[in-house]
Amino acid sequence: MDQAKLFSGKAFVFESSEVDNSSDKTLINMIFKGLSKPVEVDSVKLLNSFIEYDCYKVISKNRAYNIKISFSENCPPLQREADSLNLLSNQVAPQLIDFNQVNIGEKITYLISTQEQSHTVETLGRSFLVNNFSSFLECWKELINSTPPKYSVRDNASDLISSLNFKESFYQDAYEAAYDMSEFGKIESIINNICKNMSDIYDSSILESKYFCHGFLDPSNILWRNGVFKFCNFQKSFSGHYLLDLSQLLLNFGVKGASKRKLIRDYRSYMGVEFTAEEYKACEKLNILMILGQIILRYFTEVYIFESSRPLEFCKIMTLYSHNFNEFNRFDFFSDHKKFLSKMIVNPINS
Numbered sequence: 001m002d003q004a005k006l007f008s009g010k011a012f013v014f015e016s017s018e019v020d021n022s023s024d025k026t027l028i029n030m031i032f033k034g035l036s037k038p039v040e041v042d043s044v045k046l047l048n049s050f051i052e053y054d055c056y057k058v059i060s061k062n063r064a065y066n067i068k069i070s071f072s073e074n075c076p077p078l079q080r081e082a083d084s085l086n087l088l089s090n091q092v093a094p095q096l097i098d099f100n101q102v103n104i105g106e107k108i109t110y111l112i113s114t115q116e117q118s119h120t121v122e123t124l125g126r127s128f129l130v131n132n133f134s135s136f137l138e139c140w141k142e143l144i145n146s147t148p149p150k151y152s153v154r155d156n157a158s159d160l161i162s163s164l165n166f167k168e169s170f171y172q173d174a175y176e177a178a179y180d181m182s183e184f185g186k187i188e189s190i191i192n193n194i195c196k197n198m199s200d201i202y203d204s205s206i207l208e209s210k211y212f213c214h215g216f217l218d219p220s221n222i223l224w225r226n227g228v229f230k231f232c233n234f235q236k237s238f239s240g241h242y243l244l245d246l247s248q249l250l251l252n253f254g255v256k257g258a259s260k261r262k263l264i265r266d267y268r269s270y271m272g273v274e275f276t277a278e279e280y281k282a283c284e285k286l287n288i289l290m291i292l293g294q295i296i297l298r299y300f301t302e303v304y305i306f307e308s309s310r311p312l313e314f315c316k317i318m319t320l321y322s323h324n325f326n327e328f329n330r331f332d333f334f335s336d337h338k339k340f341l342s343k344m345i346v347n348p349i350n351s
Helices: 003-007 022-033 076-085 126-131 133-144 153-163 172-179 184-201 242-253 257-271 277-305 311-323 338-350
Strands: 043-049 054-060 063-070 096-103 107-114 211-213 222-225 228-231 238-240
Touching: 022 043, 022 054, 022 063, 022 107, 063 076, 076 096, 076 107, 126 133, 126 242, 133 211, 133 228, 133 242, 133 257, 153 184, 153 238, 153 277, 172 277, 184 277, 211 242, 242 257, 242 277, 242 311, 277 311, 277 338, 311 338
Parallel strands: none
Antiparallel strands: 043 054, 054 063, 063 107, 096 107, 211 238, 222 228
């Protein structure tokens, strides 16, 4: 799929409205004032919203903080991130400040960490990381050699499969709206094939090694400042084969051909590791299936949870889909559904 052709001859204008953060600031101010070392909040900015939690940037005097808030007593992604940050130095990741619960009418779970005053690779462009790969490897090596989390890639696969069960993971009205789409049966068939193939190719002897894997290496989770790279957002981190992170990074960035082979050689040389083509393919194939599953999950979340209110998210979904279109074709079941799926993914941008 040629991503450029999807935008050729088209202009896109997205409406942007001011968001009233006054109620958010009141809540966040209460949380920060309740810390063991209270912090006075000057300003609050919503960075992103997910089903499980909302993420904000908080400014206090000359310091910046990141707070993630879940209106749930039990928020596994935040628990996992807190566990992971406790294992890492602030040379490669934000510093955990507090992970706790507060009762303000209801139980609220929050995670506060430092907010890096830096650029994301998403802002700088994927070529920036490719052109500065040696510098990136220096930070990455420290990450993979850190004490690994207690979670495994099997946990990530299981979480994805559970999330793709929309009847259980979505609000009832959102599920009913999704179920009413004319070709929901095709989506169920694709999901069933993803789950089956993930189970068929899962090789614990390769995948379940003992290295620290970030688990969510996309351009928005890699930071750069003053010549140094760092990572953020560790809610999917796990203990596994380092090639799971490498193959995921190359898939998410759409690196192919000679460039892909060069980066793999550079990685092998700098990290001082040896691995076989079979090991790389085992990690890559699992990631391809998980990316396809995540694309479907993100699409349905945007349409039926956020009611198509975030057009830029559709652009990101479509970009990830186009980056990996040829990789998806490595699985026989995809050829039966690729016309339908391509039309569905691109439709919100073209409509």
